[in-house]
Amino acid sequence: MTETAQPRPDRAGPRPDPAQNYTLKRNWAQTLSNFGMWGALAVALAWSWYPAEMDRWTFLISDAKNMRVFATDFMSPDFGDWRYYVREMVVTVQIALWGTFLAVVVSVPLGILASSNMTPWWVNQPVRRLMDAFRAIHEIVFAVLFVVAVGLGPFAGVMALFVHTTGILAKLFSEAVEAIDPRPQEGIRATGANVVQEVVYGVIPQVLPLWLSFSLYRFESNVRSATVLGLIGAGGIGQVLFESIRGFYYPQASAIIIVVIVTVTITDLLSQQLRKMAI
Protein backbone atom coordinates (compact mmCIF):
# COMPACT_ATOMS: atom_id res chain seq x y z
CA MET A 1 0.00 0.00 0.00
CA THR A 2 1.32 3.38 -0.90
CA GLU A 3 0.76 6.45 1.13
CA THR A 4 -1.58 8.00 -1.43
CA ALA A 5 -3.97 5.08 -1.06
CA GLN A 6 -4.67 6.04 2.53
CA PRO A 7 -8.00 7.75 3.12
CA ARG A 8 -7.51 11.49 3.15
CA PRO A 9 -9.92 13.19 5.48
CA ASP A 10 -9.71 16.54 3.67
CA ARG A 11 -10.67 15.00 0.31
CA ALA A 12 -13.38 12.62 1.52
CA GLY A 13 -16.97 13.65 0.84
CA PRO A 14 -19.45 14.35 3.63
CA ARG A 15 -19.73 11.33 5.87
CA PRO A 16 -23.16 9.99 6.88
CA ASP A 17 -24.16 11.40 10.22
CA PRO A 18 -25.95 8.64 12.22
CA ALA A 19 -27.95 11.27 14.11
CA GLN A 20 -29.62 12.47 10.89
CA ASN A 21 -32.69 10.88 9.32
CA TYR A 22 -31.85 10.33 5.64
CA THR A 23 -35.28 9.32 4.28
CA LEU A 24 -36.23 11.32 1.19
CA LYS A 25 -39.39 13.36 1.67
CA ARG A 26 -42.14 12.85 -0.91
CA ASN A 27 -42.56 15.87 -3.13
CA TRP A 28 -46.32 16.31 -2.87
CA ALA A 29 -46.53 19.06 -5.46
CA GLN A 30 -44.83 16.78 -8.00
CA THR A 31 -47.03 13.80 -7.07
CA LEU A 32 -50.24 15.81 -7.42
CA SER A 33 -49.15 17.22 -10.74
CA ASN A 34 -48.37 13.70 -12.01
CA PHE A 35 -51.84 12.47 -10.99
CA GLY A 36 -53.32 15.59 -12.59
CA MET A 37 -51.64 14.84 -15.93
CA TRP A 38 -52.87 11.24 -16.03
CA GLY A 39 -56.35 12.39 -14.95
CA ALA A 40 -56.44 14.96 -17.76
CA LEU A 41 -55.49 12.30 -20.31
CA ALA A 42 -58.28 10.02 -19.02
CA VAL A 43 -60.81 12.85 -19.29
CA ALA A 44 -59.70 13.69 -22.84
CA LEU A 45 -60.01 10.04 -23.92
CA ALA A 46 -63.48 9.70 -22.38
CA TRP A 47 -64.60 12.96 -23.99
CA SER A 48 -63.50 11.71 -27.45
CA TRP A 49 -65.06 8.23 -27.13
CA TYR A 50 -68.46 8.87 -28.76
CA PRO A 51 -67.35 11.54 -31.27
CA ALA A 52 -64.76 9.08 -32.60
CA GLU A 53 -67.43 6.34 -32.68
CA MET A 54 -65.28 4.12 -30.55
CA ASP A 55 -68.46 2.36 -29.38
CA ARG A 56 -68.57 0.60 -32.74
CA TRP A 57 -65.57 -1.59 -31.77
CA THR A 58 -68.00 -4.54 -31.31
CA PHE A 59 -68.53 -4.60 -35.07
CA LEU A 60 -64.96 -5.85 -35.42
CA ILE A 61 -66.20 -9.07 -33.82
CA SER A 62 -69.86 -9.28 -34.87
CA ASP A 63 -69.02 -8.56 -38.53
CA ALA A 64 -65.92 -10.73 -38.58
CA LYS A 65 -67.38 -12.64 -41.52
CA ASN A 66 -67.06 -9.56 -43.80
CA MET A 67 -63.51 -9.13 -42.63
CA ARG A 68 -62.79 -12.75 -43.45
CA VAL A 69 -64.07 -12.41 -47.04
CA PHE A 70 -62.05 -9.25 -47.35
CA ALA A 71 -58.95 -10.97 -45.98
CA THR A 72 -59.23 -14.05 -48.23
CA ASP A 73 -59.43 -11.81 -51.33
CA PHE A 74 -56.36 -9.94 -50.12
CA MET A 75 -54.57 -13.19 -49.37
CA SER A 76 -54.57 -14.16 -53.05
CA PRO A 77 -52.89 -11.22 -54.79
CA ASP A 78 -53.28 -11.11 -58.54
CA PHE A 79 -50.09 -9.96 -60.27
CA GLY A 80 -51.55 -10.42 -63.77
CA ASP A 81 -51.08 -6.73 -64.57
CA TRP A 82 -47.72 -6.37 -62.82
CA ARG A 83 -46.11 -4.50 -65.72
CA TYR A 84 -48.78 -1.81 -65.43
CA TYR A 85 -48.39 -1.63 -61.64
CA VAL A 86 -44.62 -1.28 -61.85
CA ARG A 87 -44.94 1.41 -64.54
CA GLU A 88 -47.34 3.38 -62.34
CA MET A 89 -45.14 2.82 -59.30
CA VAL A 90 -42.18 4.27 -61.21
CA VAL A 91 -44.35 7.28 -62.07
CA THR A 92 -45.06 7.68 -58.35
CA VAL A 93 -41.34 7.65 -57.54
CA GLN A 94 -40.79 10.14 -60.36
CA ILE A 95 -43.44 12.44 -58.86
CA ALA A 96 -41.68 12.21 -55.49
CA LEU A 97 -38.31 12.87 -57.12
CA TRP A 98 -39.39 16.06 -58.86
CA GLY A 99 -41.45 17.29 -55.91
CA THR A 100 -38.49 16.82 -53.56
CA PHE A 101 -35.95 18.27 -56.00
CA LEU A 102 -37.92 21.48 -56.58
CA ALA A 103 -38.46 21.81 -52.82
CA VAL A 104 -34.72 21.42 -52.12
CA VAL A 105 -33.80 24.03 -54.75
CA VAL A 106 -36.25 26.57 -53.30
CA SER A 107 -35.47 25.67 -49.67
CA VAL A 108 -31.80 26.62 -49.98
CA PRO A 109 -32.44 30.38 -50.30
CA LEU A 110 -35.58 30.26 -48.13
CA GLY A 111 -33.72 28.32 -45.42
CA ILE A 112 -30.97 30.96 -45.35
CA LEU A 113 -33.53 33.80 -45.32
CA ALA A 114 -35.43 32.14 -42.44
CA SER A 115 -32.34 31.89 -40.21
CA SER A 116 -32.14 34.42 -37.40
CA ASN A 117 -28.34 34.53 -37.57
CA MET A 118 -28.39 35.41 -41.28
CA THR A 119 -31.17 37.95 -41.72
CA PRO A 120 -32.89 40.67 -39.64
CA TRP A 121 -36.23 39.75 -38.02
CA TRP A 122 -38.27 41.58 -40.64
CA VAL A 123 -36.96 39.13 -43.22
CA ASN A 124 -36.80 35.86 -41.30
CA GLN A 125 -40.14 36.21 -39.49
CA PRO A 126 -42.31 36.63 -42.63
CA VAL A 127 -40.42 33.82 -44.39
CA ARG A 128 -40.93 31.54 -41.39
CA ARG A 129 -44.66 32.32 -41.23
CA LEU A 130 -44.99 31.53 -44.93
CA MET A 131 -43.18 28.21 -44.37
CA ASP A 132 -45.52 27.51 -41.41
CA ALA A 133 -48.45 27.92 -43.78
CA PHE A 134 -46.90 25.60 -46.39
CA ARG A 135 -46.31 23.02 -43.69
CA ALA A 136 -49.64 23.38 -41.91
CA ILE A 137 -51.62 22.41 -45.00
CA HIS A 138 -51.43 18.73 -45.88
CA GLU A 139 -50.14 17.52 -49.26
CA ILE A 140 -53.59 16.07 -49.98
CA VAL A 141 -55.18 19.51 -49.63
CA PHE A 142 -52.59 21.04 -51.94
CA ALA A 143 -53.10 18.16 -54.36
CA VAL A 144 -56.86 18.79 -54.47
CA LEU A 145 -56.18 22.47 -55.16
CA PHE A 146 -53.61 21.71 -57.87
CA VAL A 147 -55.88 19.14 -59.50
CA VAL A 148 -58.37 21.99 -59.91
CA ALA A 149 -55.64 24.36 -61.13
CA VAL A 150 -53.57 22.19 -63.48
CA GLY A 151 -55.88 19.23 -64.04
CA LEU A 152 -55.78 15.55 -63.06
CA GLY A 153 -52.46 13.75 -63.27
CA PRO A 154 -48.91 13.53 -61.95
CA PHE A 155 -48.06 17.25 -62.33
CA ALA A 156 -50.64 18.17 -59.68
CA GLY A 157 -48.92 15.65 -57.38
CA VAL A 158 -45.50 17.14 -58.06
CA MET A 159 -46.72 20.64 -57.22
CA ALA A 160 -48.47 19.46 -54.03
CA LEU A 161 -45.34 17.69 -52.77
CA PHE A 162 -43.19 20.65 -53.81
CA VAL A 163 -45.14 23.21 -51.77
CA HIS A 164 -45.58 21.08 -48.66
CA THR A 165 -41.98 19.80 -48.68
CA THR A 166 -40.64 23.34 -49.12
CA GLY A 167 -42.38 24.28 -45.87
CA ILE A 168 -40.66 21.41 -44.07
CA LEU A 169 -37.22 21.57 -45.66
CA ALA A 170 -36.83 25.36 -45.40
CA LYS A 171 -37.49 25.09 -41.66
CA LEU A 172 -35.07 22.17 -41.19
CA PHE A 173 -32.44 23.91 -43.35
CA SER A 174 -32.72 27.11 -41.33
CA GLU A 175 -32.38 25.21 -38.06
CA ALA A 176 -29.13 23.73 -39.35
CA VAL A 177 -27.92 27.20 -40.38
CA GLU A 178 -28.75 28.60 -36.95
CA ALA A 179 -26.54 25.95 -35.34
CA ILE A 180 -23.37 26.71 -37.34
CA ASP A 181 -20.09 27.86 -35.88
CA PRO A 182 -20.00 31.60 -36.72
CA ARG A 183 -16.21 31.82 -36.65
CA PRO A 184 -15.41 30.40 -40.11
CA GLN A 185 -18.04 32.72 -41.56
CA GLU A 186 -16.35 35.68 -39.86
CA GLY A 187 -13.04 34.47 -41.28
CA ILE A 188 -14.54 34.63 -44.79
CA ARG A 189 -16.05 38.07 -44.12
CA ALA A 190 -12.68 39.37 -42.93
CA THR A 191 -11.18 38.70 -46.38
CA GLY A 192 -13.54 41.22 -47.99
CA ALA A 193 -15.95 38.63 -49.39
CA ASN A 194 -19.55 39.68 -50.12
CA VAL A 195 -22.60 38.34 -48.33
CA VAL A 196 -23.38 35.64 -50.89
CA GLN A 197 -19.76 34.46 -50.78
CA GLU A 198 -19.93 34.35 -46.96
CA VAL A 199 -22.86 31.95 -47.33
CA VAL A 200 -21.27 29.90 -50.12
CA TYR A 201 -17.89 29.46 -48.40
CA GLY A 202 -18.66 29.94 -44.71
CA VAL A 203 -22.15 28.54 -44.18
CA ILE A 204 -23.02 25.94 -46.80
CA PRO A 205 -19.94 23.72 -46.29
CA GLN A 206 -20.90 23.49 -42.61
CA VAL A 207 -24.55 22.56 -43.18
CA LEU A 208 -24.28 20.52 -46.40
CA PRO A 209 -24.18 17.03 -44.81
CA LEU A 210 -27.24 17.81 -42.70
CA TRP A 211 -29.07 19.35 -45.64
CA LEU A 212 -28.37 16.27 -47.77
CA SER A 213 -29.60 14.03 -45.01
CA PHE A 214 -32.82 16.04 -44.54
CA SER A 215 -33.44 16.05 -48.31
CA LEU A 216 -33.01 12.29 -48.64
CA TYR A 217 -35.29 11.73 -45.67
CA ARG A 218 -37.94 13.93 -47.28
CA PHE A 219 -37.59 12.02 -50.54
CA GLU A 220 -38.25 8.83 -48.60
CA SER A 221 -41.37 10.33 -47.03
CA ASN A 222 -42.47 11.80 -50.35
CA VAL A 223 -42.46 8.38 -52.04
CA ARG A 224 -44.92 7.28 -49.35
CA SER A 225 -46.96 10.48 -49.70
CA ALA A 226 -47.02 10.26 -53.49
CA THR A 227 -48.77 6.87 -53.35
CA VAL A 228 -51.55 8.49 -51.33
CA LEU A 229 -51.78 11.52 -53.64
CA GLY A 230 -52.91 9.21 -56.43
CA LEU A 231 -56.08 8.54 -54.44
CA ILE A 232 -57.41 12.02 -55.20
CA GLY A 233 -56.41 11.88 -58.86
CA ALA A 234 -52.88 13.22 -58.77
CA GLY A 235 -51.48 10.33 -60.81
CA GLY A 236 -49.27 7.35 -60.07
CA ILE A 237 -49.92 4.01 -58.37
CA GLY A 238 -52.33 5.53 -55.85
CA GLN A 239 -54.84 6.25 -58.57
CA VAL A 240 -54.71 2.62 -59.76
CA LEU A 241 -55.01 1.37 -56.18
CA PHE A 242 -58.03 3.53 -55.46
CA GLU A 243 -59.76 2.42 -58.66
CA SER A 244 -59.25 -1.29 -57.83
CA ILE A 245 -60.57 -0.89 -54.29
CA ARG A 246 -63.62 1.03 -55.49
CA GLY A 247 -64.26 -1.69 -58.10
CA PHE A 248 -63.95 -4.45 -55.44
CA TYR A 249 -60.92 -5.90 -57.29
CA TYR A 250 -59.30 -6.91 -53.98
CA PRO A 251 -56.74 -9.42 -55.36
CA GLN A 252 -55.44 -6.68 -57.70
CA ALA A 253 -55.48 -4.10 -54.89
CA SER A 254 -53.49 -6.54 -52.77
CA ALA A 255 -50.87 -6.92 -55.51
CA ILE A 256 -50.60 -3.13 -55.81
CA ILE A 257 -50.13 -2.73 -52.05
CA ILE A 258 -47.32 -5.31 -52.15
CA VAL A 259 -45.64 -3.37 -54.98
CA VAL A 260 -45.92 -0.18 -52.89
CA ILE A 261 -44.49 -1.84 -49.78
CA VAL A 262 -41.53 -3.28 -51.69
CA THR A 263 -40.80 0.06 -53.37
CA VAL A 264 -41.05 2.08 -50.16
CA THR A 265 -38.79 -0.42 -48.39
CA ILE A 266 -36.19 -0.24 -51.17
CA THR A 267 -36.23 3.60 -51.17
CA ASP A 268 -35.92 3.67 -47.38
CA LEU A 269 -32.96 1.31 -47.40
CA LEU A 270 -31.21 3.15 -50.23
CA SER A 271 -31.78 6.55 -48.71
CA GLN A 272 -30.60 5.34 -45.29
CA GLN A 273 -27.36 4.15 -46.84
CA LEU A 274 -26.90 7.44 -48.70
CA ARG A 275 -27.60 9.43 -45.55
CA LYS A 276 -24.98 7.45 -43.66
CA MET A 277 -22.50 8.35 -46.37
CA ALA A 278 -23.48 12.02 -46.26
CA ILE A 279 -22.73 12.53 -42.57
Added chain:
Amino acid sequence: MATIRVEALSKKFGSEAALSNVSLTVESGEMVALIGASGSGKSTLIRHMAGLLAADPKSPSRVTVDDRVIQEGGRLVRNAKSMRRRVGVIFQQYNLVGRLSVMTNVLVGVLGRIPAWRGTLGLFNAQERHVALAALERVGIRHTAHRAASTLSGGQQQRAAIARALVQQADVILADEPIASLDPASARRIMETLRTINRDDGITIVVSLHQVEYARHYCARTIALAGGKVAYDGPSSALTNAFLTELYGDAAEELILPDAPVTDRAPAPAGAALANA
Protein backbone atom coordinates in the same frame (compact mmCIF):
# COMPACT_ATOMS: atom_id res chain seq x y z
CA MET B 1 2.59 57.65 -43.60
CA ALA B 2 0.51 56.23 -40.84
CA THR B 3 -0.96 52.88 -41.63
CA ILE B 4 -3.57 52.44 -38.90
CA ARG B 5 -5.07 55.33 -37.02
CA VAL B 6 -7.66 54.82 -34.29
CA GLU B 7 -9.27 57.92 -32.84
CA ALA B 8 -11.52 58.22 -29.79
CA LEU B 9 -12.87 54.68 -30.12
CA SER B 10 -15.52 53.73 -27.54
CA LYS B 11 -17.63 50.60 -27.50
CA LYS B 12 -20.22 49.49 -25.00
CA PHE B 13 -21.72 46.00 -24.89
CA GLY B 14 -24.99 46.62 -23.07
CA SER B 15 -24.02 48.92 -20.24
CA GLU B 16 -20.50 47.55 -20.01
CA ALA B 17 -17.77 49.61 -21.64
CA ALA B 18 -15.41 47.32 -23.57
CA LEU B 19 -13.36 50.21 -24.96
CA SER B 20 -13.38 53.79 -23.76
CA ASN B 21 -11.85 56.55 -25.81
CA VAL B 22 -8.99 54.54 -27.30
CA SER B 23 -6.68 56.43 -29.64
CA LEU B 24 -3.54 55.03 -31.19
CA THR B 25 -1.45 55.09 -34.33
CA VAL B 26 0.48 52.21 -35.84
CA GLU B 27 3.06 53.30 -38.39
CA SER B 28 3.56 51.56 -41.70
CA GLY B 29 5.80 48.51 -41.41
CA GLU B 30 5.64 48.25 -37.62
CA MET B 31 5.01 45.02 -35.70
CA VAL B 32 3.15 45.98 -32.58
CA ALA B 33 2.05 43.78 -29.71
CA LEU B 34 -1.27 44.36 -28.02
CA ILE B 35 -1.36 42.94 -24.53
CA GLY B 36 -3.84 42.90 -21.71
CA ALA B 37 -5.60 40.61 -19.28
CA SER B 38 -8.78 38.77 -20.30
CA GLY B 39 -11.58 41.25 -20.92
CA SER B 40 -9.24 44.19 -21.35
CA GLY B 41 -10.60 44.87 -24.85
CA LYS B 42 -7.89 43.43 -27.13
CA SER B 43 -10.23 41.41 -29.35
CA THR B 44 -12.80 44.19 -29.46
CA LEU B 45 -10.16 46.69 -30.59
CA ILE B 46 -8.88 44.33 -33.30
CA ARG B 47 -12.41 43.68 -34.59
CA HIS B 48 -12.98 47.42 -34.84
CA MET B 49 -9.76 47.89 -36.80
CA ALA B 50 -10.76 45.01 -39.11
CA GLY B 51 -14.16 46.57 -39.87
CA LEU B 52 -15.99 43.64 -38.29
CA LEU B 53 -17.53 45.73 -35.50
CA ALA B 54 -18.79 49.31 -35.44
CA ALA B 55 -18.13 51.62 -32.50
CA ASP B 56 -20.87 53.14 -30.35
CA PRO B 57 -23.35 54.99 -32.57
CA LYS B 58 -22.84 58.76 -32.81
CA SER B 59 -19.52 58.60 -30.98
CA PRO B 60 -16.71 60.76 -32.37
CA SER B 61 -14.74 57.60 -33.23
CA ARG B 62 -12.79 57.06 -36.42
CA VAL B 63 -10.61 54.25 -37.75
CA THR B 64 -8.49 54.69 -40.86
CA VAL B 65 -6.10 52.41 -42.71
CA ASP B 66 -3.75 54.15 -45.13
CA ASP B 67 -5.85 57.30 -44.63
CA ARG B 68 -8.94 55.49 -45.93
CA VAL B 69 -11.79 55.50 -43.45
CA ILE B 70 -13.12 52.10 -42.31
CA GLN B 71 -15.55 53.47 -39.78
CA GLU B 72 -16.54 56.86 -38.53
CA GLY B 73 -19.01 57.99 -35.88
CA GLY B 74 -19.98 54.41 -35.08
CA ARG B 75 -20.82 53.44 -38.67
CA LEU B 76 -18.89 51.26 -41.05
CA VAL B 77 -18.32 52.95 -44.39
CA ARG B 78 -20.41 51.77 -47.32
CA ASN B 79 -17.51 50.00 -48.98
CA ALA B 80 -16.41 48.28 -45.77
CA LYS B 81 -16.02 45.13 -47.87
CA SER B 82 -13.22 46.58 -49.98
CA MET B 83 -11.59 47.98 -46.82
CA ARG B 84 -11.68 44.54 -45.17
CA ARG B 85 -9.80 43.24 -48.20
CA ARG B 86 -6.85 45.48 -47.20
CA VAL B 87 -6.80 44.16 -43.65
CA GLY B 88 -5.99 40.50 -43.09
CA VAL B 89 -7.25 39.01 -39.84
CA ILE B 90 -5.91 35.96 -38.05
CA PHE B 91 -8.02 34.56 -35.25
CA GLN B 92 -7.33 32.56 -32.11
CA GLN B 93 -9.48 29.67 -33.40
CA TYR B 94 -8.06 30.00 -36.97
CA ASN B 95 -11.60 30.46 -38.38
CA LEU B 96 -10.97 28.18 -41.34
CA VAL B 97 -13.85 26.25 -42.89
CA GLY B 98 -13.05 22.75 -41.67
CA ARG B 99 -14.79 20.81 -44.44
CA LEU B 100 -13.16 22.71 -47.27
CA SER B 101 -9.66 21.88 -48.45
CA VAL B 102 -6.72 23.94 -47.23
CA MET B 103 -6.33 25.17 -50.83
CA THR B 104 -9.92 26.45 -50.99
CA ASN B 105 -9.55 28.09 -47.58
CA VAL B 106 -6.48 29.94 -48.84
CA LEU B 107 -8.10 30.82 -52.19
CA VAL B 108 -10.87 32.55 -50.24
CA GLY B 109 -8.27 35.28 -49.75
CA VAL B 110 -8.70 36.40 -53.38
CA LEU B 111 -12.51 36.82 -53.11
CA GLY B 112 -12.18 40.50 -52.27
CA ARG B 113 -10.32 41.39 -55.45
CA ILE B 114 -11.77 39.21 -58.22
CA PRO B 115 -15.16 39.65 -59.94
CA ALA B 116 -17.92 38.63 -57.54
CA TRP B 117 -19.54 36.09 -59.87
CA ARG B 118 -16.26 34.24 -60.40
CA GLY B 119 -15.51 34.10 -56.68
CA THR B 120 -19.03 32.98 -55.84
CA LEU B 121 -18.88 30.12 -58.33
CA GLY B 122 -15.39 29.16 -57.19
CA LEU B 123 -13.88 29.69 -60.65
CA PHE B 124 -10.34 30.57 -59.59
CA ASN B 125 -7.87 30.89 -62.45
CA ALA B 126 -4.41 29.35 -62.76
CA GLN B 127 -2.63 32.48 -61.62
CA GLU B 128 -4.76 32.70 -58.46
CA ARG B 129 -4.10 29.04 -57.69
CA HIS B 130 -0.42 29.67 -58.20
CA VAL B 131 -0.51 32.57 -55.71
CA ALA B 132 -2.33 30.37 -53.17
CA LEU B 133 0.17 27.53 -53.54
CA ALA B 134 3.06 29.96 -53.23
CA ALA B 135 1.57 31.31 -50.00
CA LEU B 136 1.20 27.77 -48.64
CA GLU B 137 4.79 27.05 -49.64
CA ARG B 138 5.88 30.17 -47.81
CA VAL B 139 4.28 29.12 -44.52
CA GLY B 140 5.63 25.60 -45.01
CA ILE B 141 2.45 23.56 -45.45
CA ARG B 142 2.16 23.21 -49.22
CA HIS B 143 1.89 19.42 -48.83
CA THR B 144 -1.45 19.82 -46.98
CA ALA B 145 -3.15 21.72 -49.85
CA HIS B 146 -5.61 18.95 -50.70
CA ARG B 147 -6.49 17.94 -47.16
CA ALA B 148 -9.62 19.13 -45.36
CA ALA B 149 -8.65 22.02 -43.09
CA SER B 150 -10.14 20.28 -40.05
CA THR B 151 -7.59 17.45 -40.34
CA LEU B 152 -4.65 19.80 -39.74
CA SER B 153 -3.01 20.42 -36.39
CA GLY B 154 -3.65 23.75 -34.67
CA GLY B 155 -0.30 25.17 -35.71
CA GLN B 156 -0.82 24.10 -39.35
CA GLN B 157 -4.33 25.59 -39.38
CA GLN B 158 -2.96 28.87 -38.10
CA ARG B 159 -0.31 28.82 -40.83
CA ALA B 160 -3.06 28.20 -43.41
CA ALA B 161 -4.84 31.25 -41.98
CA ILE B 162 -1.65 33.30 -42.45
CA ALA B 163 -1.44 32.02 -46.04
CA ARG B 164 -5.02 33.21 -46.57
CA ALA B 165 -4.05 36.68 -45.32
CA LEU B 166 -1.01 36.66 -47.64
CA VAL B 167 -3.19 35.74 -50.64
CA GLN B 168 -5.46 38.59 -49.66
CA GLN B 169 -2.47 40.88 -50.37
CA ALA B 170 -3.41 42.87 -47.31
CA ASP B 171 -1.34 45.88 -46.26
CA VAL B 172 -2.04 45.14 -42.62
CA ILE B 173 -2.43 41.89 -40.70
CA LEU B 174 -4.29 41.93 -37.42
CA ALA B 175 -3.72 38.80 -35.36
CA ASP B 176 -6.15 38.23 -32.49
CA GLU B 177 -4.42 35.95 -29.96
CA PRO B 178 -2.98 33.82 -32.79
CA ILE B 179 -0.96 31.61 -30.44
CA ALA B 180 -3.25 31.31 -27.44
CA SER B 181 -4.46 27.83 -28.46
CA LEU B 182 -1.07 26.49 -29.52
CA ASP B 183 1.77 24.60 -27.87
CA PRO B 184 4.99 26.60 -27.30
CA ALA B 185 6.82 25.18 -30.34
CA SER B 186 3.93 25.95 -32.74
CA ALA B 187 3.48 29.33 -31.07
CA ARG B 188 7.09 30.29 -31.74
CA ARG B 189 6.78 29.10 -35.33
CA ILE B 190 3.70 31.28 -35.90
CA MET B 191 5.40 34.30 -34.33
CA GLU B 192 8.50 33.70 -36.49
CA THR B 193 6.30 33.53 -39.60
CA LEU B 194 4.57 36.77 -38.68
CA ARG B 195 7.94 38.45 -38.06
CA THR B 196 9.23 37.21 -41.43
CA ILE B 197 6.31 38.60 -43.41
CA ASN B 198 6.56 41.83 -41.45
CA ARG B 199 10.24 42.23 -42.30
CA ASP B 200 10.27 40.87 -45.86
CA ASP B 201 6.94 42.16 -47.19
CA GLY B 202 6.69 45.30 -45.07
CA ILE B 203 3.21 44.26 -43.92
CA THR B 204 2.17 46.14 -40.81
CA ILE B 205 1.25 43.70 -38.05
CA VAL B 206 -0.73 44.17 -34.87
CA VAL B 207 -0.72 41.03 -32.78
CA SER B 208 -2.65 40.64 -29.55
CA LEU B 209 -0.97 38.37 -27.05
CA HIS B 210 -1.86 36.95 -23.75
CA GLN B 211 1.68 36.48 -22.59
CA VAL B 212 4.04 39.37 -22.44
CA GLU B 213 7.13 37.23 -23.03
CA TYR B 214 6.28 36.89 -26.70
CA ALA B 215 5.65 40.62 -26.97
CA ARG B 216 9.08 41.36 -25.53
CA HIS B 217 10.70 38.86 -27.83
CA TYR B 218 9.06 39.64 -31.18
CA CYS B 219 7.74 43.20 -31.08
CA ALA B 220 9.66 46.40 -30.54
CA ARG B 221 6.56 48.23 -29.41
CA THR B 222 3.78 47.13 -27.11
CA ILE B 223 0.40 48.67 -26.44
CA ALA B 224 -1.09 47.48 -23.15
CA LEU B 225 -4.82 47.70 -22.59
CA ALA B 226 -6.41 47.68 -19.17
CA GLY B 227 -10.14 48.02 -18.60
CA GLY B 228 -10.71 49.16 -22.19
CA LYS B 229 -8.14 51.98 -22.05
CA VAL B 230 -4.60 52.26 -23.33
CA ALA B 231 -2.54 51.83 -20.18
CA TYR B 232 0.88 51.76 -21.79
CA ASP B 233 2.24 52.46 -25.26
CA GLY B 234 5.97 52.28 -25.73
CA PRO B 235 9.00 50.04 -26.10
CA SER B 236 8.33 46.42 -25.17
CA SER B 237 11.63 46.33 -23.32
CA ALA B 238 10.23 48.67 -20.68
CA LEU B 239 7.51 46.16 -19.77
CA THR B 240 9.08 44.48 -16.79
CA ASN B 241 7.14 42.04 -14.67
CA ALA B 242 7.17 44.56 -11.84
CA PHE B 243 5.67 47.21 -14.12
CA LEU B 244 2.97 44.79 -15.31
CA THR B 245 2.07 43.96 -11.73
CA GLU B 246 1.75 47.66 -11.06
CA LEU B 247 -0.47 48.01 -14.16
CA TYR B 248 -2.75 45.03 -13.69
CA GLY B 249 -2.43 44.10 -10.01
CA ASP B 250 -3.34 40.47 -9.48
CA ALA B 251 -4.48 40.09 -13.12
CA ALA B 252 -0.83 40.43 -14.15
CA GLU B 253 -0.29 36.80 -13.16
CA GLU B 254 -1.97 35.53 -16.32
CA LEU B 255 0.27 37.70 -18.49
CA ILE B 256 3.54 36.48 -17.06
CA LEU B 257 4.73 32.95 -17.65
CA PRO B 258 6.09 31.43 -14.47
CA ASP B 259 9.06 30.04 -16.39
CA ALA B 260 9.48 32.68 -19.03
CA PRO B 261 11.48 31.67 -22.11
CA VAL B 262 14.87 33.31 -22.43
CA THR B 263 14.59 36.39 -24.61
CA ASP B 264 17.31 37.60 -26.94
CA ARG B 265 16.58 41.17 -26.02
CA ALA B 266 18.48 42.74 -23.15
CA PRO B 267 16.23 43.97 -20.37
CA ALA B 268 15.92 47.73 -20.43
CA PRO B 269 17.30 49.25 -17.29
CA ALA B 270 15.39 52.49 -17.81
CA GLY B 271 11.99 50.79 -17.79
CA ALA B 272 12.97 48.59 -14.90
CA ALA B 273 14.09 51.57 -12.92
CA LEU B 274 10.83 53.36 -13.70
CA ALA B 275 8.74 50.42 -12.64
CA ASN B 276 10.72 49.79 -9.51
CA ALA B 277 10.77 53.37 -8.44
